Amino acid sequence: MSENQPLSGRLADRVKLREEHVITRMADIAEKLTDVIRLGRGDPDLDTPAHIVKAGQDALGRGETHYGHPLGLPALRQAIAENIRAHGGADYAPDEIVVTPGGQHAMFVIALALLNPGDEIIVPCPGYNPYSQAAELSSAEVVPVRMSMDTNFTLTAAMIEAHITPRSKVLVLINPNNPTGTVTPPDEVERIAKLAIKHDLIVISDEIYARLVYGNQRIQPVAALPGMRERTITLSGFSKAYAMTGWRVGYFAGPKALITAMAEINHAFAISTASVSQHAALAALTGPQDCVEEMRLIYDERRKALCEGLDRIGIPYAEPQGAFYVYANVSVVGIPASLFCERLLAEGRVMIYPGRIYGDYTDDFVRMSLTQPVERIREAMTRIQTVVHAIRSERSAPAA
Numbered sequence: 001m002s003e004n005q006p007l008s009g010r011l012a013d014r015v016k017l018r019e020e021h022v023i024t025r026m027a028d029i030a031e032k033l034t035d036v037i038r039l040g041r042g043d044p045d046l047d048t049p050a051h052i053v054k055a056g057q058d059a060l061g062r063g064e065t066h067y068g069h070p071l072g073l074p075a076l077r078q079a080i081a082e083n084i085r086a087h088g089g090a091d092y093a094p095d096e097i098v099v100t101p102g103g104q105h106a107m108f109v110i111a112l113a114l115l116n117p118g119d120e121i122i123v124p125c126p127g128y129n130p131y132s133q134a135a136e137l138s139s140a141e142v143v144p145v146r147m148s149m150d151t152n153f154t155l156t157a158a159m160i161e162a163h164i165t166p167r168s169k170v171l172v173l174i175n176p177n178n179p180t181g182t183v184t185p186p187d188e189v190e191r192i193a194k195l196a197i198k199h200d201l202i203v204i205s206d207e208i209y210a211r212l213v214y215g216n217q218r219i220q221p222v223a224a225l226p227g228m229r230e231r232t233i234t235l236s237g238f239s240k241a242y243a244m245t246g247w248r249v250g251y252f253a254g255p256k257a258l259i260t261a262m263a264e265i266n267h268a269f270a271i272s273t274a275s276v277s278q279h280a281a282l283a284a285l286t287g288p289q290d291c292v293e294e295m296r297l298i299y300d301e302r303r304k305a306l307c308e309g310l311d312r313i314g315i316p317y318a319e320p321q322g323a324f325y326v327y328a329n330v331s332v333v334g335i336p337a338s339l340f341c342e343r344l345l346a347e348g349r350v351m352i353y354p355g356r357i358y359g360d361y362t363d364d365f366v367r368m369s370l371t372q373p374v375e376r377i378r379e380a381m382t383r384i385q386t387v388v389h390a391i392r393s394e395r396s397a398p399a400a
């Protein structure tokens with residue numbers, strides 16, 4: 001190795017370091033503190049329902065400790081196909097579904113299968129950042145569509161159309177979106193689908209939060225719309241609706257012509273998804289579904305408590321319509337959101353994440369996860385109020 005070449009210079013050009021190290025830095029700060037209220041990661045505090053855990057334990061007891069079918073347990077793929085259909089999605093055959101070690105893993109498999117160097121992939125901004133990372137690792141061009149709080153971060157066909165070029169190949173829809181909690185209304189999804197057909201785009205439709213929507217919101221599955229099945233990859237998983245983040249099970253579904261190549265890449269990456277986890281996921285889909293509704297109601301109560309707290313402090317936020325996040329504009333506090341998050345953690349022992357992690361083009365927003373009991377969320381809001389007050393007082397104090 002050349003003496004003058006720093007080690008980091010040896011990384012491939014397509015590796016771009018982003019804001020993710022902020023998460024590590026905050027985790028390091030939190031490590032040294034006690035009684036931190038963690039509203040950072042999108043990892044439910046709720047336990048995986050007991051019947052699902054039991055199915056995993058039973059599978060372990062039966063010795064389901066080997067590699068499984070490369071596409072995923074056949075019974076699970078059958079159950080996924082039925083579940084997608086039952087929620088108004090497209091008709092998939094079990095061999096059009098690939099079970100993966102989490103939905104996140106699926107993003108990289110799909111990107112590698114679809115994107116050539118120089119192809120453009122349109123992503124919502126802010127949005128779930130690994131899509132951009134997956135695209136960059138495929139040497140594709142990421143084209144962010146900037147959404148704004150003025151329209152509750154709603155993605156529209158008109159906004160997307162303004163970003164389409166002859167190199168546009170893939171469009172990512174995340175509905176409900178992370179980090180904004182925005183639901184794309186069904187009629188807008190229809191317009192976006194027509195646009196995808198008009199410009200011959202392939203759509204990756206991330207519907208992992210589709211079961212978690214509030215009020216009268218409804219998610220329109222993209223692949224079920226006319227002409228969309230053959231150009232859509234539907235991505236989802238068990239982490240969010242069934243509180244199964246640590247089991248690492250997700251899936252994607254699409255037309256056979258695309259799925260075969262993706263399945264091969266998935267096999268090269270993972271061989272198969274943990275058999276025990278797949279049996280647990282099967283129980284999640286085939287067992288009682290009340291647990292999903294119970295958890296949704298819990299998040300809804302927390303969502304209201306958190307928003308009440310923000311109203312009290314005077315911090316504006318996007319209306320959280322789905323998922324389990326609130327996206328708030330802390331520019332009113334007077335310091336950048338990333339600095340605010342660090343100070344809030346150090347001084348108030350509340351962990352939240354800056355919107356920059358999700359590709360936000362401003363440093364004004366923070367994402368707050370509804371992943372603590374409602375009393376802890378109320379306590380977090382009291383702590384936030386104290387830190388905001390302290391920051392505002394020091395900023396209004398006359399210089400010494």
Ligand code: PLP
Pocket residue numbers: 042101102103104105128174177178206208236237238239245248249250
């Ligand atoms: N899609 C979105 C929008 C997410 O927010 C996440 C995780 O936070 C995932 C997919 C991946 O989840 P998992 O890999 O746990 O299935």
